[in-house]
Amino acid sequence: MRPARVGQLLAAAATAMLVAAVLAGCGRRDAPGALAVSAAASLRDPLTRYGYAFAGGPVRFSFAGSDQLAQQVRQGAKPDVFASANTSLPGRLYAEGLVERPTVFAGNRLVLAVPARSEVRSLADAARPGVKVAIGSASVPVGSYTREVLARLPQPGAERVMANVRSEEPDVKGIVGKLTQGAVDAGFVYVTDVTATKGTLRALELRRALQPSVSYAAAVVRGTKHLARARKFVAGLVAGEGQRELRAAGFEPPPR
Amino acid sequence: MTGPRVFSVLLGLALAGAVVFLTLPIVAIFIDTSPGRLVESLGDPTAREALRLSLETTALALAIIVLAGTPAAYLMATRDFRGRAVVQTLVELPLVLPPAAAGIGLLAALGPRGILGGTLERAGVELVLQTAGVVVALVLVAAPFYLRQAEAAFSAVPTSAIAASRTLGAGEASTLLRVVVPTARPGLIAGAALAWGRALGEFGATLMFAGSFRGVTQTVPLAIYERFSVDFPAALALSAVLVCVSFALLLAVKLLTGRGGAVAAR
Numbered sequence: 001m002r003p004a005r006v007g008q009l010l011a012a013a014a015t016a017m018l019v020a021a022v023l024a025g026c027g028r029r030d031a032p033g034a035l036a037v038s039a040a041a042s043l044r045d046p047l048t049r050y051g052y053a054f055a056g057g058p059v060r061f062s063f064a065g066s067d068q069l070a071q072q073v074r075q076g077a078k079p080d081v082f083a084s085a086n087t088s089l090p091g092r093l094y095a096e097g098l099v100e101r102p103t104v105f106a107g108n109r110l111v112l113a114v115p116a117r118s119e120v121r122s123l124a125d126a127a128r129p130g131v132k133v134a135i136g137s138a139s140v141p142v143g144s145y146t147r148e149v150l151a152r153l154p155q156p157g158a159e160r161v162m163a164n165v166r167s168e169e170p171d172v173k174g175i176v177g178k179l180t181q182g183a184v185d186a187g188f189v190y191v192t193d194v195t196a197t198k199g200t201l202r203a204l205e206l207r208r209a210l211q212p213s214v215s216y217a218a219a220v221v222r223g224t225k226h227l228a229r230a231r232k233f234v235a236g237l238v239a240g241e242g243q244r245e246l247r248a249a250g251f252e253p254p255p256r
Numbered sequence: 257m258t259g260p261r262v263f264s265v266l267l268g269l270a271l272a273g274a275v276v277f278l279t280l281p282i283v284a285i286f287i288d289t290s291p292g293r294l295v296e297s298l299g300d301p302t303a304r305e306a307l308r309l310s311l312e313t314t315a316l317a318l319a320i321i322v323l324a325g326t327p328a329a330y331l332m333a334t335r336d337f338r339g340r341a342v343v344q345t346l347v348e349l350p351l352v353l354p355p356a357a358a359g360i361g362l363l364a365a366l367g368p369r370g371i372l373g374g375t376l377e378r379a380g381v382e383l384v385l386q387t388a389g390v391v392v393a394l395v396l397v398a399a400p401f402y403l404r405q406a407e408a409a410f411s412a413v414p415t416s417a418i419a420a421s422r423t424l425g426a427g428e429a430s431t432l433l434r435v436v437v438p439t440a441r442p443g444l445i446a447g448a449a450l451a452w453g454r455a456l457g458e459f460g461a462t463l464m465f466a467g468s469f470r471g472v473t474q475t476v477p478l479a480i481y482e483r484f485s486v487d488f489p490a491a492l493a494l495s496a497v498l499v500c501v502s503f504a505l506l507l508a509v510k511l512l513t514g515r516g517g518a519v520a521a522r
Contacts, residue, residue, distance in 0.1 A: 067485035167467025
């Protein structure tokens, strides 16, 4: 390499570092203040809005499958608040001493989602051969609720639906994506995910006898540096701005 | 200390920092995984299926890349045609394409609602959520690695050798096969190894375009992701297996080509 090239490279590297430093500096201004919230993918829209309105300062979110987020807490990547699409994951973290006692803050309904103009009109249709179905993987809450539903279906219905499964997605938004792209004909998601597509998808309600009890629980992560604000955030999910946003997005009050 | 000495020390420090930082995660995977656990993880049918699928799909993708990419790279390296620079840039574009964007792009192009979706459907070709879709995603993200290296390797073949071959009466095709490709071989192999490595690690585009289903589209990286939340040690063991496979691949290439293939390509 000619010296001139080396000089140029060094200059480029120095510029890059400078830019990175400046950006990091900008981020730092609110980073110590920002409350880190790890939340189930299905909570994305209402919690993002709640985050903007939250009186306790800036909030930054990480949305993913609740099981992935719980594992991150276990591996030491700790947010200040963990909000899960079930009660068992935060319950287990509580038992392990990693989070404070979880609070149930919302409910939801599992539905069979289909594209707006679909020929799939019932759960029985989803069991027909050739119909493509997407579900959550067994470890993510939406996937375990789905398996609860299928376990309550009389055979061979459940077996036929499972035989139609083409993808086991890591979180509920993955299922929604496969549906809106026409990659699958039907998928088990929460009713709020269907509402959020504003008409692109349609929700086929499940019979009451099949419906699992979907409840969301949040917990303050132990060792947080923002204890007061983390608790305030969780309290607002139960009653307050967070609860209002959840209800506006179609979530149900916490099941008793 | 004199100026050049200081400079050398700085270079040394930079290299040491790079080596430590780049190998740390790999070292950690093996520190946390006992060899017994590694072997045990292969006893799990899901892991074996994922490994088989990964090897099959990456091998197929690599075959497609080499078969189509070699003549394409040769053309770019040896012919001066209008818009060559544009073409060179376009084929390298996927190098900087985020995998998630690649996945979305594939859906928008070849998905059921994509611009070519109808055509594919009429032709009876199904890619989305199929093993074939995995191969398509792998070709997209890995091909540029091969094309780039192959083009550089072809460019480095001395024109005198080509001219001599042509003077001796060999046609262009036979010159390509008998003179150019053998001369450029180290670079071609290095490119193929890079492409294979990239394909083995592909995650985002595969998940978006092909989904995740055991034995059909769940390659090793997808299986690692699925296990992460359920069984961390198992995810770690499977990661170790993937690292071993990739490392063996890289090592084999280094041995085959004598020394650093990437260097030979320049």
